[in-house]
Amino acid sequence: MVPPSKKKDLVSLADVASDLPKLLDHAARLKAERRAGHPRPSLPGRNLAMIFEKPSTRTRASFEVAMNDLGGHALFLSQNDLQLGRGESIADTARVLSRYVDAVCYRAFKHAAVVELARWASVPVINALDDEEHPCQVVADLLTMRERWDGRFPGHRLAWIGDGNNVLRSLMLGAAAVGLDLVAATPKSYRPPPEAIAAAHALAGRTGAKLSFVDSPADAAAGADALYTDVWVSMGDEAERNARETAFRGYQINDAIVARAAPHAFVLHDLPAHRGQEITDSVLDGPRSAAWDEAENRLHAQKAILEYLVLGA
Numbered sequence: 001m002v003p004p005s006k007k008k009d010l011v012s013l014a015d016v017a018s019d020l021p022k023l024l025d026h027a028a029r030l031k032a033e034r035r036a037g038h039p040r041p042s043l044p045g046r047n048l049a050m051i052f053e054k055p056s057t058r059t060r061a062s063f064e065v066a067m068n069d070l071g072g073h074a075l076f077l078s079q080n081d082l083q084l085g086r087g088e089s090i091a092d093t094a095r096v097l098s099r100y101v102d103a104v105c106y107r108a109f110k111h112a113a114v115v116e117l118a119r120w121a122s123v124p125v126i127n128a129l130d131d132e133e134h135p136c137q138v139v140a141d142l143l144t145m146r147e148r149w150d151g152r153f154p155g156h157r158l159a160w161i162g163d164g165n166n167v168l169r170s171l172m173l174g175a176a177a178v179g180l181d182l183v184a185a186t187p188k189s190y191r192p193p194p195e196a197i198a199a200a201h202a203l204a205g206r207t208g209a210k211l212s213f214v215d216s217p218a219d220a221a222a223g224a225d226a227l228y229t230d231v232w233v234s235m236g237d238e239a240e241r242n243a244r245e246t247a248f249r250g251y252q253i254n255d256a257i258v259a260r261a262a263p264h265a266f267v268l269h270d271l272p273a274h275r276g277q278e279i280t281d282s283v284l285d286g287p288r289s290a291a292w293d294e295a296e297n298r299l300h301a302q303k304a305i306l307e308y309l310v311l312g313a
């Protein structure tokens, strides 16, 4: 059996690297249109299947609202309610869903599962988070930074503080693709794998973006234009909770770390937050927090992604 080909997917942020500036411009336009009360129903009669193996607030709600705003429809399919949960193969699920819907988004435990779904689906597949990447999050993050930097990434430096996880891996690729310098403070044993770092360096070679790793959060934050953190224990890592909470102690964005950043610096968090662990209440709820705009931007970014993949727009 030969899998179908010739359609675009967003499995890795690298899949849209060269079109990121166009996607971000489009997301900004869609945001302005919605704010002006004129959302454009560009996907009437189109359907998005949303398969979730793990919980979600933002990704699920924003994809569903995005499809609704665009005049289409979204179907939420929990893994437990699908035959997939009883052993039907990903390939068969992909082929069947492709007969009903125009795109599938998939939140999976394993990256290989998203790759497999994309391989067999004849419609676009969107990675809604897995153990290696969270590309939709990073499109929204870049939109949030772009809004605060008048559309320009080069010349700015983002500091990541915490786990070398799925969000950092997509962020490394996204930053490299748009020419944004990124310095990540992570404990050495929690850095992303060498092949992920090499892939980001390869993209950075085209834009001149710098990517570096340091041990100390204070060093990463010094003079940074933005700070970003995420939970110490991602979904699927719960068995390592104790070891992780020990390893990441000190990898917290708090007022002292924010004070080391540039005076205009803002703080990102993809949410949900573990307040008191990777970020304090005072930072997340304070004037430097961009987390709520960042959460809103999931909606606008995903509309742009849906139009780009489904319409080729």
Ligand code: CP
Pocket (backbone or CB within 6 Å): 055, 056, 057, 058, 059, 060, 129, 137, 270, 271, 272
């Ligand atoms: N940031 C994010 O993806 O949140 P959810 O897990 O709530 O979708």
Ligand code: NVA
Pocket (backbone or CB within 6 Å): 129, 130, 165, 166, 167, 230, 231, 233, 234, 235, 270, 271, 272
């Ligand atoms: N790194 C986190 C992100 C949650 C949106 C996780 O995978 O659980």
